[in-house]
Amino acid sequence: MSDTENKSLGYYLRxxxxxxxxxxxxxxxxxxFQVVTDGIMLKPVNLTNLFLQNSYIIIMAVGMLLVIxxxxxxxxxxxxxxxxxxxxxxxxxxxxxxxxxxVPACLVVGAIIGAAQGYWVAYWRIPSFIVTLAGMLVFKGLxxxxxxxxxxxxxxxxxxxxxxxxxxxxxxxLIEGRFNVFSMTxxxxxxxxxxxxxxxxxAKQAKFAAVDEPMAxxxxxxxxxxxxxxxxxxxxxxxxxxxxxxxxxxxxxAIFTFVTNSTTLGRRIYALGGNEKAAKLSxxxxxxxxxxxxANMGMLxxxxxxxxxARLNTATPKAGLAFELDVIAxxxxxxxxxxxxxxxxxxxxxxxxxMGVMNNGMSIVGVGIDWQQVIKGLVLLAAVIFDVYNKNKA
Amino acid sequence: xxxxxxxxxxxxxxPGVKALDDVSLKVERGEIHALCGENGAGKSTLMKVLSGVxxxxxxxxxxxxxxxxxxxxxxxxxxxxxxxxIHQELALVPLLSIAENIFLGNENSxxxxxxWPATFARTGELLSKxxxxxxxxxxxxxxxxxxxxxxxxxxxxxxKVKLLILDEPTASLQENDSQKLLDLLLEFKAQGITxxxxxxxxxxxxxxxxRITVIRDGKAISTLDARGGQITEDDIVKxxxxxxxxxxxPERTPNISKDKLMEVRNWSATHPLHPERxxxxxxxxxxxxxxxxxxxxxxxxxxxxxxxxxxxxSYGTEISGEVLINGKPADVxxxxxxxxxxxxxxxxxxxEMGLILDESITTNITLANLGGVSERGVxxxxxxxxxxEEYREKINIRTPNVAQKVVNLSGxxxxxxxxxxxxxxGPEVLILDEPTRxxxxxAKYEIYTIINQLAADGKGVIMISSEMxxxxxxxxxxxxxxxxxxxxxxxxxxASQEAIMRMILKA
Numbered sequence: 001m002s003d004t005e006n007k008s009l010g011y012y013l014r015x016x017x018x019x020x021x022x023x024x025x026x027x028x029x030x031x032x033f034q035v036v037t038d039g040i041m042l043k044p045v046n047l048t049n050l051f052l053q054n055s056y057i058i059i060m061a062v063g064m065l066l067v068i069x070x071x072x073x074x075x076x077x078x079x080x081x082x083x084x085x086x087x088x089x090x091x092x093x094x095x096x097x098x099x100x101x102x103v104p105a106c107l108v109v110g111a112i113i114g115a116a117q118g119y120w121v122a123y124w125r126i127p128s129f130i131v132t133l134a135g136m137l138v139f140k141g142l143x144x145x146x147x148x149x150x151x152x153x154x155x156x157x158x159x160x161x162x163x164x165x166x167x168x169x170x171x172x173x174l175i176e177g178r179f180n181v182f183s184m185t186x187x188x189x190x191x192x193x194x195x196x197x198x199x200x201x202x203a204k205q206a207k208f209a210a211v212d213e214p215m216a217x218x219x220x221x222x223x224x225x226x227x228x229x230x231x232x233x234x235x236x237x238x239x240x241x242x243x244x245x246x247x248x249x250x251x252x253x254a255i256f257t258f259v260t261n262s263t264t265l266g267r268r269i270y271a272l273g274g275n276e277k278a279a280k281l282s283x284x285x286x287x288x289x290x291x292x293x294x295a296n297m298g299m300l301x302x303x304x305x306x307x308x309x310a311r312l313n314t315a316t317p318k319a320g321l322a323f324e325l326d327v328i329a330x331x332x333x334x335x336x337x338x339x340x341x342x343x344x345x346x347x348x349x350x351x352x353x354x355m356g357v358m359n360n361g362m363s364i365v366g367v368g369i370d371w372q373q374v375i376k377g378l379v380l381l382a383a384v385i386f387d388v389y390n391k392n393k394a
Numbered sequence: 395x396x397x398x399x400x401x402x403x404x405x406x407x408x409p410g411v412k413a414l415d416d417v418s419l420k421v422e423r424g425e426i427h428a429l430c431g432e433n434g435a436g437k438s439t440l441m442k443v444l445s446g447v448x449x450x451x452x453x454x455x456x457x458x459x460x461x462x463x464x465x466x467x468x469x470x471x472x473x474x475x476x477x478x479x480i481h482q483e484l485a486l487v488p489l490l491s492i493a494e495n496i497f498l499g500n501e502n503s504x505x506x507x508x509x510w511p512a513t514f515a516r517t518g519e520l521l522s523k524x525x526x527x528x529x530x531x532x533x534x535x536x537x538x539x540x541x542x543x544x545x546x547x548x549x550x551x552x553x554k555v556k557l558l559i560l561d562e563p564t565a566s567l568q569e570n571d572s573q574k575l576l577d578l579l580l581e582f583k584a585q586g587i588t589x590x591x592x593x594x595x596x597x598x599x600x601x602x603x604x605r606i607t608v609i610r611d612g613k614a615i616s617t618l619d620a621r622g623g624q625i626t627e628d629d630i631v632k633x634x635x636x637x638x639x640x641x642x643x644p645e646r647t648p649n650i651s652k653d654k655l656m657e658v659r660n661w662s663a664t665h666p667l668h669p670e671r672x673x674x675x676x677x678x679x680x681x682x683x684x685x686x687x688x689x690x691x692x693x694x695x696x697x698x699x700x701x702x703x704x705x706x707x708s709y710g711t712e713i714s715g716e717v718l719i720n721g722k723p724a725d726v727x728x729x730x731x732x733x734x735x736x737x738x739x740x741x742x743x744x745x746e747m748g749l750i751l752d753e754s755i756t757t758n759i760t761l762a763n764l765g766g767v768s769e770r771g772v773x774x775x776x777x778x779x780x781x782x783e784e785y786r787e788k789i790n791i792r793t794p795n796v797a798q799k800v801v802n803l804s805g806x807x808x809x810x811x812x813x814x815x816x817x818x819x820g821p822e823v824l825i826l827d828e829p830t831r832x833x834x835x836x837a838k839y840e841i842y843t844i845i846n847q848l849a850a851d852g853k854g855v856i857m858i859s860s861e862m863x864x865x866x867x868x869x870x871x872x873x874x875x876x877x878x879x880x881x882x883x884x885x886x887x888x889a890s891q892e893a894i895m896r897m898i899l900k901a
Contacts (some may be wrong), residue, residue, distance in 0.1 A: 208776030276749035
């Protein structure tokens with residue numbers, strides 16, 4: 001292999017085929033449903049719904065990615081979603097506690113739940129599959145106990161705003177009609193910001209060594225991402241503006257992308273999943289890291305629980321049922337490896353979106369829930385087969 | 395003597411690489427034929443072509459075996475003709491018994507029902523043939539690597555072997571186990587079994603081989619006749635590396651400081667699962683700046699356990715004793731603290747414990763010192779890259795790109811990555827556990843040069859090795875360890891293989 005070949009565009013694309021393949025698949029699926037639904041798919045109202053419907057899965061996928069990269073799995077997240085929703089409902093509806101207190105309290109409870117499970121996994125080396133399977137049963141039971149088998153609701157508007165609210169238009173009246181100028185401005189600002197950040201990081205890298213990523217890839221990537229952001233924000237702005245939950249998700253995705261790509265904490269989690277013994281012998285506190293990934297997962301599951309309860313405006317005993325499967329599927333569709341050490345936050349998010357778009361699209365077309373399951377299952381399998389095929393070819 | 399095997403003009407290409415280029419190999423019936431070459435020279439590829447791992451049609455050339463052209467389509471078809479290959483990585487199932495392993499896939503059964511009495515009886519016969527005194531019902535995980543190797547050979551014998559291929563059979567064996575295995579090969583020869591032996595250990599090859607074929611860069615360089623006894627190790631090395639190698643160990647003028655850099659006093663550790671077994675027993679060792687100190691001993695002597703228990707209590711329980719660095723007590727209770735105290739430990743098993751194979755060279759090099767390439771927990775990509783580039787040049791890691799995954803590197807280059815990782819952590823004392831295991835002659839020389847450079851820079855080096863010539867060639871002082879205790883120490887000028895063995899056996 002020559003030096004020049006290594007730096008060439010083709011080589012770069014070949015080694016990053018999985019990442020771009022995912023995005024291409026998402027776009028292809030979107031385009032497919034856009035055609036077969038006669039354009040309903042990308043209607044502003046449907047797009048808004050798409051984000052609202054999948055927000056809790058995406059929020060959890062981000063946390064699950066860390067758990068899976070660390071070489072573990074968390075099966076309890078669906079039950080934790082239900083439990084936290086129930087807890088929030090009991091605190092707000094029965095005890096009349098204010099939302100500003102309940103939300104942080106529930107997040108703390110979620111973190112404690114995650115930490116409690118992580119403790120056994122990290123410090124006692126009990127397989128995470130078993131610990132979180134137990135957690136799944138425990139919290140499903142506690143949800144029922146808390147709710148007494150009945151639904152509890154409704155929530156006050158300020159709680160609902162978390163998931164069904166929209167960013168108000170601070171420039172209201174600038175443009176008549178229903179166009180949200182503030183949301184659009186945010187979208188434009190983000191579109192401008194991303195390439196600036198990207199260029200800065202390239203410049204920083206160039207100071208020390210040659211930049212890996214070919215310029216052509218950088219430009220295309222940012223052009224496509226920028227257009228996509230502009231397109232989506234434009235569509236959303238013509239409806240009611242950016243949903244609050246989309247902002248929460250965007251912030252989470254940004255934080256976790258940064259943590260996994262650019263911090264020592266993230267690097268250590270990848271090292272832990274890649275080879276635990278080597279990580280340990282390199283001075284990395286592997287137990288504390290494992291513990292952290294579970295506590296973090298618990299907190300994000302709690303956030304998802306709050307969002308889900310707010311969206312339904314009631315806590316039901318069935319909330320969160322089988323969510324863990326969707327979350328885990330999203331992470332694996334997103335390219336994470338079962339054995340740990342491999343996976344990207346943005347991959348998990350795209351994985352969740354692929355699942356979400358398919359759910360949404362198939363529902364519009366009128367595919368029954370039965371066949372939806374079959375198709376989603378096959379997509380998951382196909383994605384992983386694609387991974388393995390690529391790995392073997394390399 | 396007639397020819398049992400003739401491989402004619404074999405060419406095998408992988409995408410972008412010609413792994414074998416017009417290689418011909420002739421093996422006579424009843425001989426032990428050695429195959430030598432550096433890592434990546436093509437030895438294993440050639441054997442995979444022979445055994446059908448790469449089926450007929452994926453290579454060019456002909457295989458003439460036992461009187462006819464063979465077109466093996468998988469391992470099974472070559473095994474049916476009596477060609478059995480024993481791979482470097484043993485293919486045994488640890489939690490099955492010896493008997494079950496030997497007859498795995500070849501069960502002594504009728505209508506799918508296993509005849510256990512017959513299986514155990516036959517296993518007993520086979521084990522006595524290879525000289526292994528173990529109960530056939532013993533689980534493979536409970537016997538040592540040396541014995542596992544013998545089980546593999548017994549498994550081969552169960553299949554009516556005509557041509558036995560051993561790929562680095564002694565790589566993970568101790569001196570005495572290796573000797574036993576070689577004796578066994580000679581015995582098989584007497585029984586008329588032909589063997590092909592792939593090995594890096596030239597003294598072993600010289601001892602048992604009748605003829606030696608040297609492969610370099612995918613080409614057969616020469617076939618030497620070793621029966622006369624005129625072939626020296628240097629002859630083989632010359633053909634292997636394509637140049638003269640006057641000295642197997644680089645020259646060095648020791649510059650040893652008088653003060654002790656690190657002292658370990660009365661160090662003990664017990665087995666994590668068997669609390670009654672003291673694996674390290676009251677060991678005291680020291681190393682000075684600029685000194686290379688060896689620890690010799692047989693497998694199971696407790697050398698790795700000693701090193702790992704010192705390095706952040708990574709092995710064992712009930713660890714007691716004292717570590718002093720520059721005369722002051724050092725806290726080495728966790729790996730993090732041990733690194734901070736100035737220690738580094740290069741593991742004996744680099745794939746299992748030293749590297750993250752699926753990650754890049756860069757990621758691996760900075761792993762033990764992420765603080766050195768980050769600020770307030772945020773990594774600096776550029777700094778990381780420049781560190782990796784620096785070590786690629788300094789240590790001569792052969793790769794076009796430091797973003798390359800280490801899994802794609804050869805053993806020698808992988809070891810250089812591990813060394814780079816620890817050098818970047820900036821240690822005062824380096825404990826190197828089998829630093830040249832499984833790497834070829836040329837790369838070994840480079841590793842030795844790095845070790846000497848470390849000593850010249852005023853570091854203390856402790857080197858654990860099972861290859862006695864290596865210790866003799868490299869060390870200023872050698873501790874001899876056996877059964878968890880230090881049995882004594884020898885200065886370089888007084889040391890010899892015999893002296894070390896005597897010390898071990900003194901007990």
